[in-house]
Amino acid sequence: xxxxxxxxxxxxxxxxxxxxxxxxxxxxxxxxxxxxxxxxxxxxxxxxxxxxxxxxxxxxxxxxxxxxxxxxxxxxxxxxxxxxxxxxxxxxxxxxxxxxxxxxxxxxx
Numbered sequence: 001x002x003x004x005x006x007x008x009x010x011x012x013x014x015x016x017x018x019x020x021x022x023x024x025x026x027x028x029x030x031x032x033x034x035x036x037x038x039x040x041x042x043x044x045x046x047x048x049x050x051x052x053x054x055x056x057x058x059x060x061x062x063x064x065x066x067x068x069x070x071x072x073x074x075x076x077x078x079x080x081x082x083x084x085x086x087x088x089x090x091x092x093x094x095x096x097x098x099x100x101x102x103x104x105x106x107x108x109x
Contacts, residue, residue, distance in 0.1 A: 031101040033070040038090040046082045053080075057088050058095075066094055 042053065050068060051061035058066070071086045073079040080086070089098065 031069075031098055033066065033089055033098060035070075035087060036089065036093060038093065039070075040088040040090070041085050042088050044080045044082055044084050044086060048080055048082070050080055053086075053088070058091060063094065066098060 040057075044053075050064045050073065054064040054067055055061040057063075066089060067086065068074065068079075070089050073086075
């Protein structure tokens, strides 16, 4: 089966395997996202979800995995606690470093 995955999805950095007729994602270890001076510190609002924050910050909800990795969160909306603060890596670092590192790890496998 052909699967179409957008370039910013974390699945783009993984492989789809078929084992005994069952599809499985072989997940690539994604790069660790350390704190940096150009990170934005964001205070979570009551109505926030990780995908909505990613969409506002990076232009796509698919990059929620960036926020999750940067803050040691699961990809679950209820992981965000209202009025807590989270780190949002800069757009420059996300698009010019983190996504490229993830793609390189996939290539190196």
